[in-house]
Amino acid sequence: MKKAYFNWSTGKDSALALYKVLNEGNYKVERLITNINEEYKRVSMHGLHESLLEDQIDSIGIPLEKIQFPADVTMSMYDEKMKEKTGRLKNKGFHHAIFGDIFLEDLRKYRDTKLGEVGISGVYPLWKQNTKDLLKEFLDLGFKTITVCVNADLLGKEFVGRIIDEDFIKELPENVDVCGENGEFHTFCFDGPIFSKPIEFEIGEKVLRSYKLHDDNEDNCHQKSEKQRSKNYSSSFWYCDLKKK
Numbered sequence: 001m002k003k004a005y006f007n008w009s010t011g012k013d014s015a016l017a018l019y020k021v022l023n024e025g026n027y028k029v030e031r032l033i034t035n036i037n038e039e040y041k042r043v044s045m046h047g048l049h050e051s052l053l054e055d056q057i058d059s060i061g062i063p064l065e066k067i068q069f070p071a072d073v074t075m076s077m078y079d080e081k082m083k084e085k086t087g088r089l090k091n092k093g094f095h096h097a098i099f100g101d102i103f104l105e106d107l108r109k110y111r112d113t114k115l116g117e118v119g120i121s122g123v124y125p126l127w128k129q130n131t132k133d134l135l136k137e138f139l140d141l142g143f144k145t146i147t148v149c150v151n152a153d154l155l156g157k158e159f160v161g162r163i164i165d166e167d168f169i170k171e172l173p174e175n176v177d178v179c180g181e182n183g184e185f186h187t188f189c190f191d192g193p194i195f196s197k198p199i200e201f202e203i204g205e206k207v208l209r210s211y212k213l214h215d216d217n218e219d220n221c222h223q224k225s226e227k228q229r230s231k232n233y234s235s236s237f238w239y240c241d242l243k244k245k
Helices: 012-024 050-060 075-091 105-118 131-140 165-173 219-225
Strands: 002-007 027-037 064-069 096-098 119-125 144-151 185-191 201-210 236-244
Touching: 002 012, 012 027, 012 096, 012 131, 012 185, 027 050, 027 075, 027 096, 050 064, 050 185, 050 236, 064 075, 075 105, 105 119
Parallel strands: 002 027, 002 096, 027 064, 096 119
Antiparallel strands: 144 185, 144 236, 201 236
């Protein structure tokens, strides 16, 4: 099997992609990698406290490496730090990086370009698959996930802190992808076949946060690089704070 690391976001697409890779047997996933806001101790983009990330990792059983970023970092600084990290991984024998991306061409191009600079190949187990089919497969497999962040321009406060189920799917507006692949929402996966035990948590407060839109700030550029400058990019997001039990 080919030695690989997995870019772990803590959400549903990551969970399904990791499940597929582990079951297909073509890659040996020896490391999970997650970006952390070092000031707030939270997972980048998702706003999830890193204590819940650590509970996920304990349940999954694959070692984790965190990449720490300050709250205010430019995109050039982000790219530099990622290049340094991927270079070190390559030197440790990791030649493949796995992602849960589904259909954003510009995001894949960005990832592959940056990885190519250090000689690593990107792997995309969910690529170009129908998002409705993927979400159905995810739920049928027994995975459970909750929304932790939603785009406030597209979804109201009532959509954050919600378990994704058939009712949630039915209530989504027509212009929202069911997997949130355009950045409409982000999730925390807390149970399923990749976990040895469910992750316990409590639902905390819901908060609306807005961000200034200027291209050299990583908070904004990374939002756009993760859901690569999508037409649905917003400056306001509803977050639901999940607390460790």
